Amino acid sequence: MTEKVKAVVVGAGYWGPNLARNFQASNDWDLGAICDLDIERAEQVARSIGGAPVTSSFDEVLADPTVAAVAIATPARTHYPLVLAALDAGKHVMVEKPLADTWERGRAMVDKAQECGLILMADHTYCYTPAVLKMRELIAEGSLGDILFVDSTRINLGLIQPDVDVFWDLAPHDLSILDFVLPGGLDVNSVSAHGSDPLQTGTACIGYLALPLRGGAMAHVQVNWLSPTKIRRMVIGGTKRTLVWDDLNPQQRVSVYDRGVDIGTVSKATPADRREANISYRLGDTWAPALPEREALGGVVAELASAIREGRPARTSGESGLRVLSVLDAAQRSLGAGGAPAPLELDIRPRTAA
Template sequence: MSNLPAPTENYQEEDEMNAVAHDYGVGKEPVARLRMAVVGAGSRGASLARAFHACPEWELTAVCDVEIDRAGKLAAQLGDVPWFETIDELLDSVEVDTAAIATPLGALHGTTMTALRAGKHVLAEEPLADSLVRGHEMVSEAQANGLVLMTDHPHSFEPAIQKIQKLMDSGSLGEILFVEALLSEPNLLKTERDVFWDLAPGNFAILDQVLPEGLAPLEVSAFGGDPLGTGRDCVGHINFRLSNDAPVHVHVNRLSRAKTHQLLIAGTRLTMVWDGGLHKERLQVLDPCLPNQQKHFSPYCPEPEIPQLLDEDGPQLILEQQTLGRMAAELAKRIQRQRGGFPPHLPGLRVLAMLEAIARSRSIDGQASRVMAPFPEDSDPDIAGNWSQSILWSK
């Protein structure tokens, strides 16, 4: 690694990073297990339930879904935990510390507020709410009761994404030249939300974590289309600029026949390419000055060979379940006050600010719209200038 630019010379070797990643949350002082209820037993809720059920910091206490048969089926798979039809029935019947809310967007605000008003910490599905106003209302309720409200942004806990963050923080890339992100998931039946609200939150959460300034552009422009007449934009383009005038382009697509999730960040020294569709070498670091874009090194790249058949939507990779496990461990540390730093609700609010600015831009034919991004005013003052601290490798 001696050929790397100076800012990266102090980083651990790849095998050491692998050990840290696999040992995350292991070897700590034992603490009482927290009690978790999962509200929503669809594919996302089922994945969360399995992750919390397997996490040593948690005890899965109950599941809930308006489709009671689905709730019962999931509960039976996880050791016959109690299951309920409504969150009110659940809260009246079972003692829990936290609720993971994996409902459709229209029910997310009301369900989350019910849990918060009952004194429960909440992990909420992305996006945090269906409007920035409702997102702030949820945050205010949590803060007033001393509760943790965190958004379910699973890619933030993937080691390859956190390696990007670490390299960005070190200055290894040099000055950012441009950023491109692509997410396509072919599913035309998913028309309850337009493609911006459906697919963009995941990309925004990643950018909010890895960009040195977070996701806080002054303005954003967006255009999309609905060529099949589904009633919602099903393909869209989002454009904004960083403070150094570097352009950022995010493309989201429900019409593509290929499922793709990629992020490219080009700098004056190095270029990073993350491909969420790969099982191996999800992150490559390239030197544009070397012949044929030779790699400097391959950062943390787990190699899951065998998928796990976990739900009706198909297989879920072992890596994805491990990532959810890290998210569950981080939520426990937040609740137990073992982790400080940026407030965990902040990424969710910043993503909502972007989505609302996009909606305004779409309403004025793609003209730029101001982003009302919240700032970490309640962060630890020692790190307020760099609020997006690495979760996996933080001290």
């Protein structure tokens, strides 16, 4: 890829127009078409970005040898057949979250991409925001120390989805961020999930996930469609410092607190003595790193181009999407068991060819 190559956006609904606009503006890509069964909707999106070809035929897109990649922005239940057809046609694929509507289908998609030697990328958009990239950098360089806990809240009023519950709709954002920023990724032993359906819609509208991380840390994720206030916040506490990400505060999206509990190694005869000797409280400075303001999706489409050009997995690869699916799968099993912890018994390791 030394020159612009052609990509097609499949789906002109909620997310497709954003993808189309960023492919159109990219120095790496030529937006070959916007594909949607509703041709009028595709034409409307094309007009909104200054013009682009449109088609209602996915088969026509796959048959075009000049199309290098497709970006799929359709409901999760359609991802599996669309992705497999695109890979069979020799196209690289980017697919919006969640990767698939079941873990088994996601696994098959990842395996197919590997078999074909093609890129399968999860559009985990938040991972390309300046704030989350800075979080990853700070954690990787040890600024927080060893991670002790994660507390994440994503609540708002609506939109209640007809085909998925609140876990599958909102939690993939937070789970993908955790997989991106934590050392070792989303390394979870089990999941405990509690959900509520006060509207009697047949799916949970309020949900809580508890995820014990290997190494002793605990992650907690709260999602809610019924809150009159909108909150997107994550607190990551470490042995040295605590980081707070507030996505709705553009003046200070990331704050680092040199405040917390210092845990010593003194051992005393009784538990009470040990507790008093081992724990002291630290009150230090708070600072906020300067962050550029740029659209994350520009980074997403640039990363897809770089991964193809360099022949490497994308930073948010199909495997990262699969790890998110593994947690959602365990959450569904936990819900069915009344909130009892459900182990992640599924193989989430990348597979290599025999």
